[in-house]
Amino acid sequence: MTLENQLIKKTFYETFMEADEKNPVRVLGEAFLAGHKDETADISAIRFAQGEVYFHNKDYEAAIFKWENVHNDLEPWAKKNIADCYYELGQLSTAEEIYKSIDTESRVLQSEVALQLFSLYIDQGRLEKADQVIKKAVSFNPDYPNVTDIARAFFEKHKDWKSAIELAVNEAIRTESHHWFDILKTYAEQGFTKIFEPHDFSKCLVVLYRMDQTRFEQMVHALWNGYKNEPSYFSWLREFNHLFFNLDASREQSWKELSALYQEAYFELIDGTYLMKELEEIIPNLLTNWIKIADYSHALFASAAVLAWSEKFPSSIRPEVVHDAENLIFHSRNETDGLEYSLTLFDSIVKWAEAQGVDPGHRFRWIIRELVDFQTHHLFVAGTSGNGKSAFINSVLGENILTAPTSSVIVFKGDDETEIRKISDEQLTTFSSFHEFQEAVDRRLNKSFDNAIIEFSLPSSILQENRLVLIDTPGFSGRNRMEGEALKYLHFADSLLFVLDANDPFTEQEQEVLMQIRKYAPNLPIHFLLNKIDEIYDEQEAARIVDDTRSRVRAFLPRAQVFAYSSHLRNRKQQNDLAQFLKNLNRPIAEDDRIEKILIFIRKLITHLLDKRTEMENSLAESIKWNEEMVTKLSGAINQLSDLKKEKTRIITRTFHKVLEEIKADLSENIPRILRESSDIIQEDSDFRKIHLELNDEMNRRVHAYVNDKILPKAYRSLQEWIVTANDELNHCQSFLDEISDGFNAMYGEERLKLNGDFKVLDDWCRDADRMTSVVQMEKVNIVLRRTPYQILLKSAGMLFGAFQQNNEMLYNKYKQFVENQDYLDVTESIMNKLLLQFELFAKSLERDISLFFRNSFDILNQTVEETKKEINEKEEELEKMRANPQKFRDPLTLFEIKLRQYEWITISAKGVFQV
Structure with missing residues (x-):
């Protein structure tokens, strides 16, 4: 066991023990006593060992005391051990300060201190600090036992996949260990690697390719699927194709899984979802790499794809790659179901066209259905x-x-x-x-x-x-x-x-x-x-x-x-x-012949859709122009109708006012006459005390009779004549409305406008005319009972002298003179105002009634204008979208055409005849 291992495990004290010794306390005590007597002995080493023994026996205070008095080369380790004691005692802040104060050049001690701090921070729940210290430990000394495993476990536990993946990538490159590559692949399979830019894995992949091509293919598969359907997918395709292009891969090796990935990606890219500007830098490199490693089951599609793409974009793929595809396609095994592929392509074009609002038409569907009948x-x-x-x-x-x-x-x-x-x-x-x-x-x-x-x-x-x-x-x-x-x-x-x-x-x-x-x-x-x-x-x-x-x-x-x-x-x-x-x-009938015919009509369908798109643009432009002209014509019709309404309002109201003036003139002329002629009821033998009452009643009776017998019948006849005139005018208006409707309907090609005047107003006028000219009950008017000075005097005289016969002649003459000489203007005006009030109100309502006659027509015309303007705006927006982004329609058709050409190449290869 090395010294560093003893220091780590706190077993340095064993260096003082003999083989048969069992009591380290007694041995170290005797050694300390001997060393104390011998001034040349290393007392600090013995104290360090005693501290270890105390530590193992959980006497942390004694251990701290011993380690505080270590002043030799073991002092940094002693400080670390003191911190361990405080850690065990639960005094974490003190322990942290001591750990951080240790200054040593020993990489082992530095790693141990870092791991202790890592554990301390976890116990405190200070995960950010723990993350920092473990990353520092890994970067400083990744070979230190278990440090990378501890770091990985920490990252995984807290779902810090970014740190876990960075650790796996760095360790895989550093150690070139299958273990770390397999860990990274697991992360990729779980979808965690997509948070990184694809170039972050390039160096790792190069190392793995050199080590193990099978694992390389598996890793690529996992990363590829992780980036699929992500915004960084194209970045992955660019980065990997650039990387793989510079590797010495070939068809002599087995690349079945990667070849399948290329085929799947290629067909997804050209399914009409992406625009050509997005694909033009992706597809050529993808096809170049694909054909380089395509296995027998994918070689036919790879070579056909290269040839189809290079025909459409001749300078995009290098000539040697195209030549390789030409040779390969006629030596590839053709196990494809050409009919299924062709019909699938046709259906995909039809569905795409329908989604774009372009009807592919019944004719092509019918033709394809007939061709399938072998x-x-x-x-x-x-x-x-x-x-x-x-x-x-x-x-x-x-x-x-x-x-x-x-x-x-x-x-x-x-x-x-x-x-x-x-x-x-x-x-x-x-x-x-x-x-x-x-x-x-x-x-x-x-x-x-x-x-x-x-x-x-x-x-x-x-x-x-x-x-x-x-x-x-x-x-x-x-x-x-x-x-x-x-x-x-x-x-x-x-x-x-x-x-x-x-x-x-x-x-x-x-x-x-x-x-x-x-x-x-x-x-x-x-x-x-x-x-x-x-x-x-x-x-x-x-x-x-x-x-x-x-x-x-x-x-x-x-x-x-x-x-x-x-x-x-x-x-x-x-x-x-x-x-x-x-x-x-x-x-x-040979299936290949019918497939060839189906492909020909699919090409015609693509051309038809392009033409249809142009027709749609032209149709929209023509529709906009036509609708704009219609708005102008409709606005003109509205103006004409407004002028007609004004003219007819003027004619009808003027004609009615003429009738009204005639009635007024008749009343103004005849009421005063009738009132003056009422003097004939005054006789010399009249009772002049009551004559004013009798005279007033008679005057009212005669005026009332005149109005009912003369004025109202004459007014009725005049109003009927006026209604006939108004009816003619309104019928003329309806003829004009019919003319407008017919003209616009002819332009629309359908019965879109139906302008009808509201003849109900004429019925209302007839009813009002009957009502106004029916027998009227007039209120009694004070004609001779008015309070003018002369009338008061005359009335008083009658009351005063009427009882005396000798005064009758004088009163008779005065009354007679009074009645026959009055102008009755104010009385006539009063009667006329009351009698003609409803006529005046009717006259004022005529303009409103005539407006009601035209209201529905104006509403229809104005609504049609608004609808037409709305249609113009909608079609302008649609046309603007079509013209602003034509590639959104044309690019998918270009890709369908490339896919079609690919199937044509496959059909050619099946016949074994070289055609271009």
């Missing part, structure tokens, strides 16, 4: 115009279906029931009649090519028995755009039957068309039908024409078959021969 042979029937292609198809179907040149692609399928459907990008439409079908496909009625497919299902034994589908398109001449569009459907066919005219077969024009077809679909089998053979009356000449045509055709297409046919002859032999000919064409 039991049905698609026969494309082609020919130049006038060669009897339609007549041949009609004879095969047994019905006169094609009566005119077609403008569409028509697919004839055998089925139990007849059904005709139009499959366009936008919708599926079922035709309700054969006539409707003919109108839809007649080239004379439809000058442009309809990109939709007409699916014509009908009972047909020859189609059903031979599992055959006939595809008809516009006739070819090689110059018409419609025919060029129809060429796109060549990839839907399994073979092509080209119809020739027996009177002039295989012309230069037909050869040019066939060259165009071969260029567009080089692998499509082509056969020929020599039609109108019945028009060659000489059988020998007919046979010669058939042989000559067959020779010329086979010089052009060596494997082509030629079948002589008459669309007008329907004998059993010809029908049997035709059935056998079609049966021979229906060769077994």
